[in-house]
Amino acid sequence: MSIRVRFAPSPTGDLHVGGARTALFNWLLARKHGGTFVLRVEDTDGARNTAEAAAGILKGMRWLGLDWDEGPDVGGDCGPYFQSQRKDLYDAYFKKLEDAGRVYAEPDGAMRFKFSRTAITVHDLVCGDVTFAPTEEPDMTIRRLDGSYIFHFVNVVDDIEMRISHVIRGEDHLSNTWKHIDLFNAFGATAPTYAHIPLILNPDGTKMSKRDEGSAIEHSYMHAGFLPDAVFNYLCMLGWTPKAESEKLSRAELTALFDADAIHSSNAKFDLKKAQWFNAQYLRELSPADLLQHARPFLTASGLQWTDDAMAAAAVHSVREKVSLLTELPEWVHYFFREDFPFEADVVTKLKAKPENASLLKAASDQLAQAAEWTEQSVHDAVEAAAKALSVKPGAMMPLLRFALSGQSRGPGVTTIAHLIGKEKTISRIQRATAEALCA
RNA sequence: GACCCCUUCGUCUAGCGGUUAGGACACAUCCCUUUCACGGAUGCGACACGAGUUCAAUUCUCGUAGGGGUCGCCA
Numbered sequence A: 001m002s003i004r005v006r007f008a009p010s011p012t013g014d015l016h017v018g019g020a021r022t023a024l025f026n027w028l029l030a031r032k033h034g035g036t037f038v039l040r041v042e043d044t045d046g047a048r049n050t051a052e053a054a055a056g057i058l059k060g061m062r063w064l065g066l067d068w069d070e071g072p073d074v075g076g077d078c079g080p081y082f083q084s085q086r087k088d089l090y091d092a093y094f095k096k097l098e099d100a101g102r103v104y105a106e107p108d109g110a111m112r113f114k115f116s117r118t119a120i121t122v123h124d125l126v127c128g129d130v131t132f133a134p135t136e137e138p139d140m141t142i143r144r145l146d147g148s149y150i151f152h153f154v155n156v157v158d159d160i161e162m163r164i165s166h167v168i169r170g171e172d173h174l175s176n177t178w179k180h181i182d183l184f185n186a187f188g189a190t191a192p193t194y195a196h197i198p199l200i201l202n203p204d205g206t207k208m209s210k211r212d213e214g215s216a217i218e219h220s221y222m223h224a225g226f227l228p229d230a231v232f233n234y235l236c237m238l239g240w241t242p243k244a245e246s247e248k249l250s251r252a253e254l255t256a257l258f259d260a261d262a263i264h265s266s267n268a269k270f271d272l273k274k275a276q277w278f279n280a281q282y283l284r285e286l287s288p289a290d291l292l293q294h295a296r297p298f299l300t301a302s303g304l305q306w307t308d309d310a311m312a313a314a315a316v317h318s319v320r321e322k323v324s325l326l327t328e329l330p331e332w333v334h335y336f337f338r339e340d341f342p343f344e345a346d347v348v349t350k351l352k353a354k355p356e357n358a359s360l361l362k363a364a365s366d367q368l369a370q371a372a373e374w375t376e377q378s379v380h381d382a383v384e385a386a387a388k389a390l391s392v393k394p395g396a397m398m399p400l401l402r403f404a405l406s407g408q409s410r411g412p413g414v415t416t417i418a419h420l421i422g423k424e425k426t427i428s429r430i431q432r433a434t435a436e437a438l439c440a
Numbered sequence B: 001g002a003c004c005c006c007u008u009c010g011u012c013u014a015g016c017g018g019u020u021a022g023g024a025c026a027c028a029u030c031c032c033u034u035u036c037a038c039g040g041a042u043g044c045g046a047c048a049c050g051a052g053u054u055c056a057a058u059u060c061u062c063g064u065a066g067g068g069g070u071c072g073c074c075a
Helices: A019-030 A051-065 A085-099 A151-159 A171-186 A216-222 A227-235 A253-259 A272-285 A287-299 A309-318 A324-339 A345-350 A357-368 A374-388 A394-406 A414-421 A421-438
Strands: A004-007 A036-039 A103-105 A111-113 A120-124 A128-132 A142-143 A166-170 A193-197
Touching: A004 A019, A004 A166, A004 A171, A004 A227, A004 A272, A019 A036, A019 A051, A019 A103, A019 A166, A019 A216, A019 A253, A051 A193, A051 A216, A085 A103, A085 A142, A085 A151, A085 A253, A103 A414, A111 A357, A120 A142, A120 A171, A120 A357, A128 A171, A142 A151, A151 A171, A193 A324, A287 A309, A287 A324, A309 A324, A309 A414, A345 A394, A345 A414, A345 A421, A357 A394, A357 A421, A374 A394, A374 A414, A394 A414, A394 A421
Parallel strands: A004 A036, A166 A193
Antiparallel strands: A103 A111, A111 A142, A120 A128
């Protein structure tokens, strides 16, 4: 039997980390076994669903690289993939229940499913066998008076129709799974294999909701400067530990290692710091061109412009080990792109305290101006020569040059900055710094 | 209230009867270093509690406490 899994979000809001990880695990199971990953939009609640939310969820899925084999935009043999377009099918299944005498009407017309009221055991890959005693709950409503159907009903019908073999979903569904099995039984269908995964909690242990930090994929990750691979990797580590030496694993490795049986059964708290650590790891491995590609929207958003991509790529690449999020990049590289960068006040104060700094800078500038070629090595040699002539260490000159060239007291190597901006700008920036910041 | 799931360093976790209880993130210190980082080293730091089973429990069983979830004409 081929493996067919599905991710079935309800478009009531943005893609949430919990949902993203659910989708992720389903995707991993499908990819590992060469199965099919279905995306089904559960939009039966017209009052709460919006087209924007549906589009947002698809966008988030694509960003994370969770491609689906059947679903919106790609189609498939079991469509349509929006529940709002499957009413005829639901009516037909409802008729089956009606013929079997398993439904009855409420006074107002809503329809209820008559529970079997027998003990029902859920065979769960994560939680083991969980048996629910014959229920004393009221029979559940499956069709509203307006004729639309309720989640439990459509969810089961679609899982049957779409031949879903495994259902990996949040543990919040475990308590209702017996109702689904009761429905599968009523239809004479075999229930899929279940795997209820633990929930992702806030750092304080409370349930993570849409408003919480780190909850929305688009807002907290896409726009916050995360790389899809890093988020993908981090989310996997929440509730599952691959049998591997490192926690940093590629999609291919994660796919090969995936084992639904090994998913934990206890909830996990979200840790933004660790997510950022993963991001920093992935950021550093990017080639200059790839890094620039990811950084571009963040750079332009902060007003930086350039015409030379190679130079821009080299600039961001030079600070790749200093940031953990793409959003931090602009403040680290802005001076590569403009001549009117600000001089940080506290650095100015510090450097002004020593009057001799101005002459030191002048000496360095004169020496650099004489450089025949312009490489990191030649810049280094020029600074060293200037320092030697004045009997000071090169280390005394570097902070001054860094300040003159960037307005800051931290950043990539001074020689790297000088080399990248070129000789002309190096000299003019030193003049500007001397005139605007270091003059008495 | 009823039912269900869960419980190892601050966090994510390894462990599947006998371990100096291991790793990662975070934090601290040191080293490296023209800055900031990176990297390296070291340190800090946990088996919720109580019974039982056993020669031996973090590991098995039960109970207690705590956390989470479900009980909708939401999904």
